[in-house]
Amino acid sequence: DTAVSQTPKYLVTQMGNDKSIKCEQNLGHDTMYWYKQDSKKFLKIMFSYNNKELIINETVPNRFSPKSPDKAHLNLHINSLELGDSAVYFCASSQASGRGDEQFFGPGTRLTVL
């Protein structure tokens, strides 16, 4: 009965590789997000989708590409991984856009780029 799930939990890879992180929510929420949390614990929003439509796209390298096949899924693909991409990536979801609702976070994916 996990609300927001992510796979994989850990991801260790070499510089230059391409990798994907998957996120699924079973809460029936309309909006999903990707956050990056660096080693100093700073949480920064990267992307937001509402009903499969991109609504927030922060200043993120275009090596990062989100994809939302349906409103319950939001995946993150990263091309040409760099050392600075090492972080914990959190997916989150909320009920509806425009109401200031609680965001439910996934367990996070710890990405280590060697």
Added chain:
Amino acid sequence: GENVEQHPSTLSVQEGDSAVIKCTYSDSASNYFPWYKQELGKRPQLIIDIRSNVGEKKDQRIAVTLNKTAKHFSLHITETQPEDSAVYFCAASMYRDDKIIFGKGTRLHILP
């Protein structure tokens, strides 16, 4: 864009004492202010939130106050317990875009 400042970055309090974390925001259009708690190795979880039409909200040992004029809001934890040890994030957002801007977090240590 919105900018949220949070202080202190680290806070140590004796078990049973109170803890206060303060945040300021820059955009007067922000109208939703959640607080998230993140335990070590876990996901952030909402502990309390306040909307701009309210000045104070309380839930058992935690309370949040909001001063819209000064653009600051605070989290108060009373009778602190060991399980309160965590990183706490304040945040601000506007209803219209659901984009939450987080503060940089406060690491709270409860001392025995």
